[in-house]
Amino acid sequence: MRQPRLRLQFLLNVSAPQSASAPDLAAEKLLAATTAVGWVRDGMRVGLGTGSTAAPFITLLGQRVREGGLRIEATATSRASEELARQVGIPLLEPRRGLRFDLTVDGADELDAQLRLIKGGGGALLREKVIATASDYLLIVADSTKAVGQLGRFPLPLEVVPFALPWVMDAVADLGGAPVLRMDKQNPLEPAHSDQGNLLVDCHFQQIEDPAMLAAQLIVIPGMVEHGLFLGLARAAVVAQGGQAQVWRPGQAPVAASEFTALP
Ligand SMILES: O=C(CO)[C@H](O)[C@H](O)COP(=O)(O)O
Structure with a gap:
């Protein structure tokens, strides 16, 4: 079946910025997702996160599968992400013993400098933690509002x-x-x-x-x-602010994402 063509423009228009000074969160989410997609390699097993930052990652990953011949297999952390993955042509794996993921890309509600996370704002925390724990590398994709000095303001x-x-x-x-x-x-x-x-x-x-x-x-x-609470699970995060994407790693100073051609 022919898959729908999804354009970056469509993703950018998901929501308009609130005011001239407010960050364009949809654009930041897209930038974080685009950065992460660039680090997915042929043959990887990928865990697919849930939420409005993971969604453009899944969409863009599907585009690479359909148009770029990228061969991957994936498992989703929610029914919504599974449905999206199907729509964009990502081959899906059912849970089974021994299944592990090279990389999981997921959003977060809050992250601190040690990459401790609050997740579950989208209600998918259980499957998200199962897949994160079964992954060799958990990469968080986030807009600028998610980085905090101390966890807890987000319920x-x-x-x-x-x-x-x-x-x-x-x-x-x-x-x-x-x-x-x-x-x-x-x-x-x-x-x-x-x-x-x-x-x-x-x-x-x-x-x-x-x-x-x-x-x-x-x-x-x-x-x-x-x-x-996701503690000690995330290896790195891509945090987008305005037109800049930074890589955060636990306890390290942020580095421009453009420094990395592969997973940080
Ligand atoms: O944990 C989650 C869902 O359970 C999401 O990753 C978290 O809520 C962030 O979502 P978004 O990228 O839409 O801000």
């Missing part, structure tokens, strides 16, 4: 088994996380569900002083399936 998402919800919320409140059940954007009277059918709880910590300690406290709450 930390949790995926929660429905039966356990009240007790998980009590436990998170005891940790100072002000939990809020996420509602469905299309149907605001109903709770949102993950691709696994679980509930999503957004925890308003404001500041997370010690992400590793918080992760250890969260993971032992029964019924809390996964949390959105």
